[in-house]
Amino acid sequence: MAIQINSDRLLRELEILAAFSDVPPPAVTRVVYSDADMNARAWFVDQCKAVGLRVRADAIGNIFVRLQGTAPDLPAIATGSHIDAIPFAGKYDGTVGVLGGLEALRAIRESGLRVRRSIELIIFTAEEPTRFGIGCFGSRLLTGALPVSADESLRDSEGRSLFELRTSAGYQGTIESVLLPNNSYAGFVELHIEQGPLLEQEQIPIGIVTDIAAPAGLRISVEGEGGHAGAVLMPYRKDALCAAAEIVLAIERSALTTEEIDTCATVGKCEIFPGAVNSIPSKVLLEADVRDINENRRNHVLSEIRRACSEVAAARGVSISLETVNADAPAKSSPQIIKTVADAAHELGLHYKKMVSRAYHDSLFMSQITEICMIFIPCKGGVSHRPDEFASAHDIANGTRVLAETLMRLAQ
Ligand code: GLV
Ligand code: MN
Ligand code: MN
16 A cells, blocks of 8 residues: 655745745745744754754754664665745755655654664755855755865855854864765655656656756956046056956857857856946955766856856956856666656656756765665756745655655655
8 A cells, every 4th residue: 555645744844944034035044043943943953853853953053863673783774955035936846855754754754664774854055156156055064075164164244154053053073074974875765846847847746866966156256446437547457347247248159159058157156346337346256056967067067168268368467267166967766766666657657757867966975875766856947046936736745655655665
């Protein structure tokens, strides 16, 4: 008999979680270690404890919720995602995998079936790069993909270090203790909204992720010369924003000229100093995001951007420094777990499609320590990272059923 999930409970919890936000609904902003994030975490932990699940948090606030198996010494099967949300996001990105994961754990337990391996739900700290400028820092640190020096070197825009922020949030302990011991997990499966349009367009309820595209992040600082907007005449300027504008267009071009639909490049942040209408911009900071499922092609785009920066610096007499914040490898799903998810979907009478994830996820880093796979569900119009992000109750329930069935099979 299939595991029975309680989709009313799950939907109610998604609504409650969305209310922990720094902006009015339907938008959600929940930046790591903000009051909204800390209150959401406290509420979530209460839900887990209320049903008798064991909960622990590590020294950066990654949260682990464990359903004990009959062979607790065997590596566990893990699932999970994130609850932080970028500014003016929607309510389903990450949260569906967290609350769907909790529902799957409860449903497995309520089914009365015994699992051999323990099943662990992980809520990763800060999948989104909003605060520290780097995505997935929770899963990066867990898996050793980020050095422990990040405790001091990762800083938010106000200059506060990870150490300072995590300890004020109540997460004490050494940064070294965050690293997971070898063989902690025998597999990891993440449920997530697709964040793209394909499942909806093709009316397919379940996506099985075979590959996750390789992301990279760049920080570009352009320094020119400021001055009076009327008194410094045009031939004598070194306007940092005009130089930055050329770089922004060069970044767009660098992706377009691969002529591959899988290459994306975005400048999502631009800070202008001093930021006054009658003052020539003296300094501009840009943050860019470059992705491709083909790592070599992604790296080629990065070198094209570097070349464009040198050309603009020479032509405009400004100085440009470029920092590669991250340039990660793509990930492949495990053929065995892909098959387990496919079998689970088939058993539940749900069509599925194998597909690539163009967004990154904590699964990208979990793939460095265990076998992974992801389950996608449709989202309306493929919209994500926007307040109007939407996934239907029906699709959320289907994804959660497939997740529960998959975890059960992997844990047996
Ligand atoms: C994750 O949020 C991403 O930007 O892919
Ligand atoms: Mn996101
Ligand atoms: Mn996400």
